[in-house]
Amino acid sequence: MDSQPAKPQKPQSVRRKFEPWADPAAQPLIRFQSVVKRYGDVVAIDDVSLDIYEREFFALLGPSGCGKTTLMRMLAGFEEASEGRITLAGSDLSGVPPYRRPVNMMFQSYALFPHMTVADNIAFGLKQERMPKSEIAARVDEMLKLVNLRGFEKRKPHQLSGGQRQRVALARSLAKRPKVLLLDEPMAALDKKLREQTQFELMDLQQRIGTTFIIVTHDQEEAMTVADRIAVMDHGKLVQVATPTEIYEQPNSRYVAEFVGDINIIEAVVERVTPGDIALKSNALEAELRLTQRSDVKTGDPAAVALRPEKIRIGKEPLSEVHANCAQGVVYDIAYLGDLSIYHVHLENGFVLKATKTNISRQIEPPIGWDDKVYLSWTPDAGVLLKS
């Protein structure tokens, strides 16, 4: 990357508490109201209602074909909703062509104009607005500075690296100072290291300029890194809209739990319910499952308990005086990732539980090896009850 020596700054955290969605008085910038999109018989977007607020960094997350791109393209104006309404700052967007919307998009392919220089690419939208020449030059320079590409203005896109092209695309889509910037898989073409770096840069940039960003991605880590809120989509529906922490720690469905991060799902039946304490029994485990979660389940309801691998303690010694939330088995697979190891543990009845362990000490020989008998346990607040 072509980073210029930055002035020494007082380190400051970029994110502060920001949750306009929790404020009933806040006016959303973008509103999807019961939006449906059909292509012939295929329903691409199925009754989506969603509010997105000013200055928010919002992520649409889901596998390919879940409708996230369609939702974004409707906002850009490339697709019209079959039903429902999309409003931006209070005004209805239906029938407004893309070239009249105060929304700009950064394309997955970057879509840089190959016959134009970097500066001309960035200036394209400004020339379209008939902005005076001197102002265009100043704005182009400002944008180049913003994305750290000064000195590249005379290059053509094919003379740039992938990362530089990505920055030009970003600068071009921000040049018109849109109210909303749409980012369609903006980092899909970058390698892992550059992607991580770019994610942080994108966050800083968004914080500085204060534009509402909506990012479409299938990469849950990316969504969790950059976004204030994430909408997890499946088959044209919004499954859960929440902050990254809520999505990860309190998934509202099996789909979200399984799509975001690694997870163990244990099928069970509710045995007893008292406020703040739910006891379940599963065929997979000998011991009882206990949860401190509040839920409206009743005795006899089928349910599933979702348990993140990092919340399971794995050890060679049994914990005494533990009768619930525990299991014992044999290690049959280890994925050593350096920072942590993932253990696949076969329980006595054949069920497999995944548990991770941070590799705190430097050891060549793993403290827990293949075929070792291990004891697993977790606290009552570790699991999440999912209604099946």
Added chain:
Amino acid sequence: MALEKRSNFAHLTVAVPFLWLALFFLLPFLIVFKISLSDDAVAQPPYGPVFSLGEGWTVLRDKLAQLDLENYAFVLGDWLYIYSYLQSLLLAALATAILVLVGYPVAYAIARSPRGLRPVLLLLVILPFFTSFLIRVYAWIGILSREGLLNQLLISFGAISQPLEILSTNLAVVIGMVYSYFPFMVLPLYAALERMDDSLLEAAADLGATPSQAFWRVTVPVSAPGIVAGALLCFIPAVGEFVIPDLLGGSDTQMIGRTVWNEFAVNRSWSVSSALAILILLVLLVPILIYQRMQLRELESR
């Protein structure tokens, strides 16, 4: 070992086009060039000197000294020939300009049509090639003549009362060239337009360009290499075109192909016709070199 073998094979495959060009382009060119430096003679062949192997060094030197640029001086000193060159360039340029104007919308429409339909439409563009070129040009005589289809049609519609004189004019020549070279214009244009990323147009729209602005600021410049390729593919052969001006042109159509033929077949002057042919080549070298440079640049940009 295997690697070496393969590289020998690679050399061989590269050599094939060079051999082809040497045999069927360079050698004939040298022969024509040599004739253009010779003098006409009442003999068989009708020019001299004639070289033959085994004549000895002094004879050879003597004969070489007889070669001169006389024919070129003659051609360039006669307005008739200069006029012929200019007319060829002008008519070819006119036909090429019309071809761009007609071919671009057709290529654009094909490139924008549903994917499954494109091969069919392309086939329709190439379909005329299934009939002999000569027959198709003859057919235009039937269309453009005084009692031809076009005049009958226009008179029956009442658009004109007297038949138009189109056949045997330069207009007929241009019409014939536009018709004949149409696929050569459409195919490279189509290739350029089809390759264009649709998201470029979406990006232009997103940045505030109306569809027509996006067309002029993005589509046309991005497809410019296709326009140049198509224009040169049509212009270069059109300059030296013989059949179309001969069949559709009139007495005032003196395109260079016809002039060469006149010199060769009517005046039986092989040397002057050779000089004329070499000069066409020199004139056409300029656009060919431009085309080469553009292709190089495009290769670099990939």
